[in-house]
Amino acid sequence: MSFFELLPGDPASPVLLHVPHSARTIPEDVRRGIVLDDAALERELDHITDAHTAELAERAAHLAAVTPWRFVNRLSRLVVDPERFPDEREEMTAVGMGAVYTRTTHRAELRPADTDPEPLLERYFRPYARAMTEAVADRLAATGRAVVIDVHSYPAEPLPYELHGTGPRPPVCLGTDSFHTPPELTEAARKAFADCGGTGLDSPFAGTYVPLKFYGADGRVSALMVEIRRDTYMAEPSGAAGPGFGLLAAALAALVDAV
Template sequence: MSRHSPPSFELLPGAGDSPAILHVPHGARDIPPDVRSGIVLNDEALERELDHITDAHTAELADSAAELSAVTPWRFVNRLSRLVVDPERFPDEREEMLTVGMGAVYTGTTHRGVLRPADTDPEPLIDRCFRPYAKAMTDAVADRLAATGRAVIVDVHSYPSAALPYELHGAGPRPPVCLGTDSFHTPPGLLAAAREAFGETGVDSPFSGTYVPLEFYRTEPRVSALMVEIRRDTYMTEPGGPAGLGLSRLASALARLVDALPR
């Protein structure tokens, strides 16, 4: 990217003895101009798509939780829209969201429209944005392992109150907070702490799984992970509107979760 482009991501330091990394992958709307030129939507349609696809105010939520926590967690924040690249997708044929044009580089929209031509080569954006992001997140996790002997990744997401057409598993429950788990990386104690912190929760519906860098995925038991998906009507005006009073309540809950992690 040019030196005038927004940064791709940012690691915000926490306490040296904190194993926690609050990961905010989908909270930004920025798209560099040269990437925008490859998107077929007009400006108005793109803004509508960003309203639907962006996990609005999640970076603010993580910031507030970090301020409230007794031991400050680390934060890894994507500063570019997921319409540039989605850092949480598999960059290959393992990614089931390819069926709706939403692999690492999206070609489809939330309403099953066209975002980019179907024959768009994803490799330039994967090389430019996806791989540097993945390496930096891998390094951040390795640093927590070296410093504390463990790392706990808490993914901070949001999701709409009504299912969007792109969702592959949108028919199930849509609780105020959905906790996404992984059979290898989500220990029972972490899930229990999240349930205690947030109150009314569900598990793995409508979204499931967690984000762990591939270097550690299903091989490093000292890396724990949990996805926190917050239903948007509990804290903001949908779609893409301002945050409401629920944001501070959720920040307090997230801080309670962080403080429940043993150091």
């Protein structure tokens, strides 16, 4: 099986639910480049993985009146993080968490600082980026527009790696982009998640994911990041999904249908 998966939706749907950080799988040859022992790696995966978000997107897709498309990463973000810029534009490089992480959520060593990222970028990052670009282009060709909704989660308490962890941590954080997030998309998300404890904008995480081919260049591609605080739907850091899961899935489905 490929390390990412495009799950078809309704041919008439412009919506692409993107789930980049839900998996824990690390290929063995990649594991050999990580300096953590097995127990420490499992703890890091507990903190860094957006647990249950693939299942959340799946449930929402089944609940939506018009089934959205889904693009799901099947490997851990500790292999590569497909949402980072692969160059000097990426601010998370300052804490060793660019496209290829060298530091953990607690700023401990994950890989040697002099690790050459190129083999991982070539094997994993670029094929993923090409496939996402093609998925968005396909929605544009089919419907004349594309709506990328990123499905993420984040911990109730800030972790040391967070560059903007001192701000509000609402139950649902909506990450926006000045070019790709029109006001009506933000408002639709506010309404959809109104019964989920409240929403906030761009804190503690801001921005959206748009493939670089379209980023800042094609207004037909709109995007929103949905960051769900983990204590609203699961036992942190890596427990089972709880009662809030169903409510959030229904809200995500309502957002899909609204856009």
